[in-house]
Amino acid sequence: MVIRIDELSDVPIYQQIRNQIVMGISGGELAAGEQLPTVRALALEMGINIMTVSKAYQLLKTEGYIMTDRKNGARVRTEINKQATIPDLNKTELRRIVSEARISGVPKEEIIQLIHEYYG
Amino acid sequence: MVIRIDELSDVPIYQQIRNQIVMGISGGELAAGEQLPTVRALALEMGINIMTVSKAYQLLKTEGYIMTDRKNGARVRTEINKQATIPDLNKTELRRIVSEARISGVPKEEIIQLIHEYYG
DNA sequence: TCTTTGTATTGCTTGTTGTAATACATACTA
DNA sequence: TAGTATGTATTACAACAAGCAATACAAAGA
Numbered sequence: 379m380v381i382r383i384d385e386l387s388d389v390p391i392y393q394q395i396r397n398q399i400v401m402g403i404s405g406g407e408l409a410a411g412e413q414l415p416t417v418r419a420l421a422l423e424m425g426i427n428i429m430t431v432s433k434a435y436q437l438l439k440t441e442g443y444i445m446t447d448r449k450n451g452a453r454v455r456t457e458i459n460k461q462a463t464i465p466d467l468n469k470t471e472l473r474r475i476v477s478e479a480r481i482s483g484v485p486k487e488e489i490i491q492l493i494h495e496y497y498g
Numbered sequence: 499m500v501i502r503i504d505e506l507s508d509v510p511i512y513q514q515i516r517n518q519i520v521m522g523i524s525g526g527e528l529a530a531g532e533q534l535p536t537v538r539a540l541a542l543e544m545g546i547n548i549m550t551v552s553k554a555y556q557l558l559k560t561e562g563y564i565m566t567d568r569k570n571g572a573r574v575r576t577e578i579n580k581q582a583t584i585p586d587l588n589k590t591e592l593r594r595i596v597s598e599a600r601i602s603g604v605p606k607e608e609i610i611q612l613i614h615e616y617y618g
Numbered sequence: 619t620c621t622t623t624g625t626a627t628t629g630c631t632t633g634t635t636g637t638a639a640t641a642c643a644t645a646c647t648a
Numbered sequence: 649t650a651g652t653a654t655g656t657a658t659t660a661c662a663a664c665a666a667g668c669a670a671t672a673c674a675a676a677g678a
Contacts, residue, residue: 387587390634390635390636391635391636392635392636397590397594400594400597400598400601401593401594401597403597403601404596404597404598404600404601405597416653416654416655417654417655417656418653418654418655426636426637427636427637427638428637428638428655429636429637429638429656430635430636430637432655432656433635433636435655436655436656443601446654446655446656447644447645447654447655448643448644448645448653448654448655448656449644449645449646449653449654449655450645450654451653451654451655452654452655458601458602459602460601460602460603461602461603462602462603462604462605463602463604464595464598464599464602464604464608464609464612467507468595468598468599469612470517471591471595472592472595472609472612472613472616473521473612473616474517474520474521475584475588475591475592476524476613476616476617477520477521477523477524477525477616478520478524478584478588479584479588479617480524480617480618481520481523481524481563481578481580482578482579482580482581482582482583482584483580483581483582484582484583484584485582486613486614486617488584489584489592489613489617490610490613492584492589492592492593493592493596493606493609493610493613494606496592496593496596496597497596497599497600497606497609498600510665510666510667511666511667512666512667536622536623536624537623537624537625538622538623538624546667546668547667547668547669548624548668548669549625549626549667549668549669550666550667550668552624552625552626553666553667555624556624556625566623566624566625567623567624567675567676568622568623568624568625568674568675568676569622569623569624569675569676569677570623570676571622571623571624572623572624
């Protein structure tokens, strides 16, 4: 899986890595149980520090998306917690995005179309 | 309009103010041309610094949501630019939110229901 | 003249981000 | 047994953003 970092973004690098892996899992690009690159390999490939990658992996581990093991490296968890609820933070973010879109004249249908596209 | 700040949030205060005003405009709670609280009044009411409120207003002004005037204070713009497009940053955010919801087992319909709720 | 408006400036503290250089425990492999 | 690769921990540092504080300014109205 190819991970791209936007240098100009205000989003921290470790967060961008985390987000792309989450989206990769959701989109099926990363299968359950699949091996992720090692922290050193990914750091070298992206030209960033090992600890930055480690920070992303630790975050993913804390959130329950992946498992890490000293011997096997990092893998996508086979059983991810399914609360079936959207956290308040994401609801607020969603409302902000929808509000901005509405003000700028984006039709509701266009947003819903994006949901279909991203959800699959 | 009541503005509430989440002290525990990682989102900066000035950004929270900005977001809530944008959502207020979209939801109709703030009408076009309506007067906003003065920077000093809002700062006093919320127990924060004047410059933090000023920062939020400057951001809203730069984005074209409000107009500021030394004599009249701040008002919601009557004619807001309508590009009718969702910026890439928001698309990425939306995709992240949808991905997280999908992984945690939230049905697509529930997300779409939220869109209807927020868009109006 | 006084008040109110947004704005500008300067300095300070605090926390986050990212890098850097090591070192460690674990487990596989030659 | 020795070497290697894995994630992790530690410490230090530079850079930056956020928020506050205090003060001052320009503009316009009462």
